[in-house]
Amino acid sequence: VPIYRQIYESIAGAIRSGALCDSFRLPPTRELAGQLGLNRTTISAAYQLLEEDGLLHGEVGRGTFVRYHRPARKPMETISFSTSRPAQEEFPLSDFGLSCQEVLSSHSAGDILQLGSPLGYPPLREYLLEQARKDGSAGPDDDVLVTSGCQQAIDLIQRVLVRDGVPVLMEDPVYHGLKTVFLRGGCSVVGVPVGEAGLDVDLLPAIARQSAAKFLIVTPNFQNPTGTTLPLAARQSIVETAEIAGLSVVENDIYSSLRYFGEPLPTLRSLSRQSSALLLGSFSKVAFPGLRVGWIIANRKTIARLAESRQWWDLHTDQLSQAVLYRFAESGRLATHLSKVRRLGMERVAAAAKACERYLPSGSSFTQPEGGMNLWVRLPGALNTAELRTQAEKEGVSYLAGDYFAVSHSTANCLRLSFGSLTPDEITDGISRLGRLFRQEVDRLQHQNNFELSPGLV
Amino acid sequence: VPIYRQIYESIAGAIRSGALCDSFRLPPTRELAGQLGLNRTTISAAYQLLEEDGLLHGEVGRGTFVRYHRPARKPMETISFSTSRPAQEEFPLSDFGLSCQEVLSSHSAGDILQLGSPLGYPPLREYLLEQARKDGSAGPDDDVLVTSGCQQAIDLIQRVLVRDGVPVLMEDPVYHGLKTVFLRGGCSVVGVPVGEAGLDVDLLPAIARQSAAKFLIVTPNFQNPTGTTLPLAARQSIVETAEIAGLSVVENDIYSSLRYFGEPLPTLRSLSRQSSALLLGSFSKVAFPGLRVGWIIANRKTIARLAESRQWWDLHTDQLSQAVLYRFAESGRLATHLSKVRRLGMERVAAAAKACERYLPSGSSFTQPEGGMNLWVRLPGALNTAELRTQAEKEGVSYLAGDYFAVSHSTANCLRLSFGSLTPDEITDGISRLGRLFRQEVDRLQHQNNFELSPGLV
Numbered sequence: 001v002p003i004y005r006q007i008y009e010s011i012a013g014a015i016r017s018g019a020l021c022d023s024f025r026l027p028p029t030r031e032l033a034g035q036l037g038l039n040r041t042t043i044s045a046a047y048q049l050l051e052e053d054g055l056l057h058g059e060v061g062r063g064t065f066v067r068y069h070r071p072a073r074k075p076m077e078t079i080s081f082s083t084s085r086p087a088q089e090e091f092p093l094s095d096f097g098l099s100c101q102e103v104l105s106s107h108s109a110g111d112i113l114q115l116g117s118p119l120g121y122p123p124l125r126e127y128l129l130e131q132a133r134k135d136g137s138a139g140p141d142d143d144v145l146v147t148s149g150c151q152q153a154i155d156l157i158q159r160v161l162v163r164d165g166v167p168v169l170m171e172d173p174v175y176h177g178l179k180t181v182f183l184r185g186g187c188s189v190v191g192v193p194v195g196e197a198g199l200d201v202d203l204l205p206a207i208a209r210q211s212a213a214k215f216l217i218v219t220p221n222f223q224n225p226t227g228t229t230l231p232l233a234a235r236q237s238i239v240e241t242a243e244i245a246g247l248s249v250v251e252n253d254i255y256s257s258l259r260y261f262g263e264p265l266p267t268l269r270s271l272s273r274q275s276s277a278l279l280l281g282s283f284s285k286v287a288f289p290g291l292r293v294g295w296i297i298a299n300r301k302t303i304a305r306l307a308e309s310r311q312w313w314d315l316h317t318d319q320l321s322q323a324v325l326y327r328f329a330e331s332g333r334l335a336t337h338l339s340k341v342r343r344l345g346m347e348r349v350a351a352a353a354k355a356c357e358r359y360l361p362s363g364s365s366f367t368q369p370e371g372g373m374n375l376w377v378r379l380p381g382a383l384n385t386a387e388l389r390t391q392a393e394k395e396g397v398s399y400l401a402g403d404y405f406a407v408s409h410s411t412a413n414c415l416r417l418s419f420g421s422l423t424p425d426e427i428t429d430g431i432s433r434l435g436r437l438f439r440q441e442v443d444r445l446q447h448q449n450n451f452e453l454s455p456g457l458v
Numbered sequence: 459v460p461i462y463r464q465i466y467e468s469i470a471g472a473i474r475s476g477a478l479c480d481s482f483r484l485p486p487t488r489e490l491a492g493q494l495g496l497n498r499t500t501i502s503a504a505y506q507l508l509e510e511d512g513l514l515h516g517e518v519g520r521g522t523f524v525r526y527h528r529p530a531r532k533p534m535e536t537i538s539f540s541t542s543r544p545a546q547e548e549f550p551l552s553d554f555g556l557s558c559q560e561v562l563s564s565h566s567a568g569d570i571l572q573l574g575s576p577l578g579y580p581p582l583r584e585y586l587l588e589q590a591r592k593d594g595s596a597g598p599d600d601d602v603l604v605t606s607g608c609q610q611a612i613d614l615i616q617r618v619l620v621r622d623g624v625p626v627l628m629e630d631p632v633y634h635g636l637k638t639v640f641l642r643g644g645c646s647v648v649g650v651p652v653g654e655a656g657l658d659v660d661l662l663p664a665i666a667r668q669s670a671a672k673f674l675i676v677t678p679n680f681q682n683p684t685g686t687t688l689p690l691a692a693r694q695s696i697v698e699t700a701e702i703a704g705l706s707v708v709e710n711d712i713y714s715s716l717r718y719f720g721e722p723l724p725t726l727r728s729l730s731r732q733s734s735a736l737l738l739g740s741f742s743k744v745a746f747p748g749l750r751v752g753w754i755i756a757n758r759k760t761i762a763r764l765a766e767s768r769q770w771w772d773l774h775t776d777q778l779s780q781a782v783l784y785r786f787a788e789s790g791r792l793a794t795h796l797s798k799v800r801r802l803g804m805e806r807v808a809a810a811a812k813a814c815e816r817y818l819p820s821g822s823s824f825t826q827p828e829g830g831m832n833l834w835v836r837l838p839g840a841l842n843t844a845e846l847r848t849q850a851e852k853e854g855v856s857y858l859a860g861d862y863f864a865v866s867h868s869t870a871n872c873l874r875l876s877f878g879s880l881t882p883d884e885i886t887d888g889i890s891r892l893g894r895l896f897r898q899e900v901d902r903l904q905h906q907n908n909f910e911l912s913p914g915l916v
Contacts, residue, residue, distance in 0.1 A: 085573050091568055091571055097563065100559075101555070101558075101559065104551065109555075111546070113551075113746040114546045114746075115742075115747045115748060149772055151770070152772040155771040180770050288778075290569075290571040291571065291777070292773065292777075312639055313609065314613065314772075318606070320748060320776075
């Protein structure tokens with residue numbers, strides 16, 4: 001970086017961070033050049049850039065002054081990158097209403113509104129099993145349990161299968177709700193680092209060995225929070241490691257239908273003949289998360305065990321929602337909605353990637369999700385995203401800080417951007433605001449450093 | 459009991475139990491009178507009753523013969539007294555469909571189908587709190603948590619509030635799903651006997667003291683399985699005992715709106731200023747139990763604690779069902795349905811009581827529920843209702859045996875009759891079949907005994 005540019009960035013940072021306040025008089029170029037032992041043209045070039053940015057203005061006969069007003073806060077709606085949920089405005093309400101009406105006018109309406117089975121609404125179960133059989137995720141000895149959303153599936157697995165407090169392996173960073181269920185259940189959780197291509201399969205065997213874990217929970221598609229996807233070879237590698245290490249694989253596959261780019265990849269469960277593998281699914285990431293319907297596919301014996309327990313805990317999953325979602329799916333309306341959601345998702349990811357490229361401070365990196373609704377940003381190391389949240393919210397943007405998702409490794413300079421319920425314009429606007437804030441922070445930190453190094457700079 | 463009647467019952471029992479088979483020739487009256495050292499007219503009177511019952515017939519010149527054919531089993535639908543659920547045929551489907559349609563065409567449809575609050579759907583919460591405030595069950599410092607049915611409410615209370623495995627007091631007999639949740643949660647459960655008027659409040663103080671329990675779970679109205687109701691004085695007594703013994707009272711009030719006779723009584727929570735009391739409610743016993751919506755009313759702090767935990771376990775209760783049930787209630791449709799359900803419930807209880815009076819073996823007793831959907835039968839002591847279930851099912855009747863509900867005291871000669879989903883005719887028919895079976899069993903046991911006492915009787 002040329003010297004005039006370094007000086008420019010250093011002063012700009014000092015101005016934006018408030019270290020140099022509005023109307024502060026800067027030393028003349030000649031004076032500052034003398035202090036720094038530099039050529040006067042170097043200082044002039046820096047001042048010129050600052051003037052182009054509108055941060056300095058010269059007054060004839062008086063000198064050069066800082067001109068900086070913290071942008072007046074317009075009343076604005078917060079752009080929330082905080083929650084990984086589908087866009088409410090895109091819910092296909094009329095198709096949903098139609099599905100509901102068809103269910104309630106059918107001859108089985110009474111049965112649906114009566115108490116049901118702990119295993120779930122039979123037609124929905126058959127539909128889900130059939131889907132899973134088609135892609136090889138379920139075999140003849142497998143069964144399905146409908147849960148009250150995927151969150152309950154995770155809790156059930158913890159309570160019934162992992163009670164003993166054995167160590168559980170999971171991606172690091174990972175969805176906070178997953179980590180918390182196991183921690184609250186008295187388990188120890190061990191993180192397996194996630195890289196650009198999902199869970200690091202090269203580290204997995206050693207971590208499995210050292211931890212003596214019996215379970216691995218993994219999200220192969222568009223992982224939350226990173227948005228990364230495991231390539232085929234990594235999936236095969238996980239299956240092999242699991243077999244060697246005796247790990248039961250819990251495959252959290254709630255995002256897989258939201259693929260915007262690239263070809264679908266096989267589930268871990270379809271690659272493996274491991275009988276102890278569990279596959280979790282949900283409708284909630286496609287639409288209507290207010291309806292709590294998820295499912296677990298596993299071998300018959302495990303499903304029976306889980307169902308036996310869950311009946312004592314909440315009898316069964318709400319049957320109206322099961323029946324309406326089943327009707328919504330088997331009528332083809334889900335497929336129609338999915339193709340719309342995928343098109344919009346593609347636009348969202350593109351907008352997010354473009355805005356990250358453009359606005360994030362240099363030295364940042366971010367993931368390039370092929371689907372889902374989350375993107376992971378890594379800022380220059382010194383930035384602390386948890387501390388910056390308050391300022392971001394003042395700028396009308398919210399996100400979740402990286403450490404919220406950390407398991408065994410700190411990710412204090414990272415953040416999750418959930419774009420699933422935002423328009424491309426909102427995504428661009430939000431990331432530009434965040435980018436400005438993060439760049440200011442980089443400047444401020446750099447200025448602090450420079451200031452310490454050369455206190456007489458300005 | 460006159461002697462001729464004892465002989466009649468003894469022979470009738472022997473015939474019905476199969477000990478005396480069809481076409482067996484009975485000794486002439488004179489011969490039997492001689493063997494037993496009785497007057498011949500006594501034997502004649504007994505034979506005459508048996509002939510009137512169609513169990514004996516005389517053939518001129520040949521003697522007196524047993525005539526008994528086990529009634530041919532007609533193909534019949536099983537009359538199930540097994541499950542405490544509302545009658546599906548009476549679900550107000552069109553009112554429900556209308557409520558659903560109104561919810562989905564309202565401007566808040568999108569919000570309802572989006573992720574919601576762990577505490578529940580705000581309008582439903584406000585409605586439930588308002589109801590509870592009206593009858594004094596909730597005060598200004600109280601709050602409500604909507605759960606996925608009352609079963610989840612019980613599980614949440616166990617997991618969050620009673621984790622330490624402290625002893626929990628409950629009615630004995632008690633709803634099996636309540637006992638099981640606490641046992642599976644590692645708590646010890648201590649039964650407080652239930653009499654004709656609910657939990658025995660005279661025994662409660664000593665049991666509370668001896669067990670050092672911290673929780674008491676009680677169903678003041680139409681308790682499951684006994685159908686009994688706590689009188690006002692007993693409620694007051696429980697509140698006092700709880701205060702003295704430091705017991706938190708969990709009041710399971712899911713049946714209270716199903717009162718068919720008598721005046722409503724105040725909830726324990728309205729009688730007490732005890733801040734640790736919890737009140738559980740549900741729509742499921744009135745209609746649509748396939749929708750999993752229940753609630754807990756407690757002080758704000760406890761509700762916050764429960765909600766904080768439940769969000770990790772299943773996020774929140776299904777919001778479509780919450781919104782539709784709220785619409786169903788606040789539109790007045792629930793009240794319309796309730797008045798119908800109460801009228802039909804009255805007919806059911808009347809039919810059940812009449813049939814019990816008429817068909818149960820002498821020495822039986824049964825409760826007289828003022829509401830709800832369960833009635834408790836105590837048969838003569840030697841009968842084992844668990845063993846008789848298979849035979850009952852062959853006769854096309856099912857029920858749950860008393861010991862299924864036992865906590866600390868055996869109730870092997872008892873059974874629960876759940877009549878909520880049966881017509882009065884089915885109730886009468888079912889109890890008459892059960893009565894015949896139980897009378898046969900009394901006879902069989904009596905016959906065995908008589909046979910031992912006087913082997914030469916017949």
